[in-house]
Amino acid sequence: MSDRMQPTIYSETQFYWDGAKEGKLLLNACTACDGGAYFPPRPFCPKCGSRDVTVQEASGKGTLHSYVISHMPAPGYEPPFTVAVVMLEEGVKMMSNILDCPANPEALELDMALEVTFEARGDLMIPQFRPATGGAA
Amino acid sequence: MTKASIAIVGAAETTRMGKVPELSQTGLHADAALNAMAECGLTPADIDGIATAGHDSAEIAQYLGITPTWQDSTSIGGCSFILHVRHAAAAIATGLCKTVLITHGESGRSNNRAHRPLFPSMQQQEFEAIYGPLFPPSRFTLPVLxxxxxxxxxLEQLAMVAVVQREWASRHPRATAHDPITVDDVLSAKMIAWPFTKLMCCLVSDGGGALILTSAERAQDFPTKPVYLRGMGGESCEGPMVSQMEDFTSSKAFRVSGKAAFESAGISHSDVDHLMIYDAFAHLPVYGLEDLGFVAKGEGGAFIAEGNTRPGGRLPLNTNGGGLSYMHSGMYGMYALQEGVRQMRGLSPAQVEGAKLSVVHGVGGMFSGAATVVLTSEDQW
Known part of the structure; x- marks a missing residue:
């Protein structure tokens, strides 16, 4: 695990990684247009260009939008492993692995419900997703 | 009647392709450039414009002994050279230079180079690479499920892309892979990134190519049969994070680039005799056919599987065998252009009889960018 790549964090994205350490998935959202949440973080709205943006906590719920099962090597990963794109409830997409789920097509059904979790990696917590446990939200 | 304004008068690939361990990456640029200059009787002193991708144009200019008055190092991935064609056309049309050399060389297989060609993206590193998709086979394929x-x-339609292109490659002596394959061969090949097997992924090759462009009025001064640019082509980009692609079933960059190229050329789809769609992976011709408007959305896979793009079909596509079977150095766009030029010269080993109009469309990065040009054998239309 410790061999896995660390993100290079910049001042504009520090809040996102600070939030993850507290178990929160934080998104930027525009307050000037109806653009809503967007990803990845940046201090302006990619739809209208306004700097009037805020930070909101995502619900942590999403669905499996698409994926591949990678048989290619990656530091700290044991192939085959799942590389997925999650559609968050807030309507933005982000990359993730799918934890607590076998890396085979039978177990990975498109549009299945997912929930956020966090993977400890060095000093950081990395947002990850796993099949939803069905608990009350 | 519109008269052609820009012509391709030189076009050549490296002397050898596939595995070329004796040449460095800059050496591959030079080998292709010298071959292209030789076929149209030029020397480096005759070139006043240079464009390349994956290297600083200054590096290639100095290596070849060229002193340009115009240069373009725009690098948006493998379709950069298609984009250079339209940039060069604009430069020639506005008098910034007269004779442009576009070069590509890539030691994709032997790795005789100091760097990989594609610029890294900060956002891709921070928000995608950390999840382990470090190579194109596990990034470019992400939208497909x-x-x-x-x-x-x-899956069978995706496999048919590889099967049909192998049929075309079998006609090309310089193609890397010639032997016929079946859908079963493709589906049972080594798994690379589900649902993609090795035969749905491009080759990894060494090679290069070069083009020489000038004004159409000068074209008759050269010994080669000129190939003309019809319209000014198109280009666009969406961005290097495949996870942020707006619509996983359609490429915005393809749609914008293709529409501009068709409108600029004043052509409709039924005018197209020959088509090249950059195929780093088997799904790209499917997206390309749909996003360029040759078929309706959702019909690209069936169109290929039904045989419309194979030899004898109504829309010959990727007639060199493509990145899947011809060669793929990493930035394949130059080879799509070379086959488009060969077809318009009437000199392809897989010649489409009577073809007068070729559309060459390419992707850059992982659905990051796109460029499209329309080539023709006719000097007016």
Missing amino acids: RKMKDDGLT
């Missing part, structure tokens, strides 16, 4: 579910694309 979504397209299969939403648009009915099937």
Whole structure:
């Protein structure tokens, strides 16, 4: 695990990684247009260009939008492993692995419900997703 | 009647392709450039414009002994050279230079180079690479399961892309892979990134190519049969994070680039005799056919599987065998252009009889960018 790549964090994205350490998935959202949440973080709205943006906590719920099962090597990963794109409830997409789920097509059904979790990696917590446990939200 | 204004008068690939361990990456640029200059009787002193991707144009200019008055190092991935064609055309048309050399060289297989060609993206590193998709086979393929579910694309149709292109490659002596393959061969090949097997992924090759462009009025001064640019082509980009692609079933960059190229050329789809769609992976011709408007959305896979793009079909596509079977150095766009030029010269080993109009479309990065040009053998239309 410790061999896995660390993100290079910049001042504009520090809040996102600070939030993850507290178990929160934080998104930027525009307050000037109806653009809503967007990803990845940046201090302006990619739809209208306004700097009037805020930070909101995502619900942590999403669905499996698409994926591949990678048989290619990656530091700290044991192939085959799942590389997925999650559609968050807030309507933005982000990359993730799918934890607590076998890396085979039978177990990975498109549009299945997912929930956020966090993977400890060095000093950081990395947002990850796993099949939803069905608990009350 | 519109008269052609820009002509391609030189076009050549490296002397050898596939595995070329004796040449460095800059050496591959030079080998292709010298071959292209030789076929149209030019020397480096005759070139006043240079464009390349993956290297600083100054590096290639100095290596070849060229002193340009115009240069372009725009690098948006493998379709950069297609984009250079339209940039060069604009430069020639506005008098910034007279004779442009576009070069590509890539030691993709032997790795005789100091760097890989594609610029890294900060956002891609921070928000995608950390999840382990470090190579194109596990990034470029990410949208495909979504397209299969939403648009009915099937695994067998994807496999047919590879099968049909191998048929074309069998006619090309310089293609790397010649032997016929079946859908079963493709589906049972080594798994690379589900649902993609090795035969749905491009080759990894060494090679290069070069083009020489000038004004159409000068074209008759050269010994080669000129190939003309019809319209000014198109280009666009969406961005290097494949996870942020707006619609996983359709490329915005493809749609914008293709529409501009068709409008600029004043052509409709039924005018197209020959088509090249950059195929780093088997799904790209499917997206390309749909996003360029040759078929309706969701029909690209069936169109290929039904044989419309194979030898004898009504829309010959990727007639060199493509990145899947011809060669793929990493930035394949130059080879799509070379086959388009060969077809318009009437000199392809897989010649489409009577072809007068060729559309060459390419992708850059992982659905990051796109460029499209329209080539023709006719000097007016």
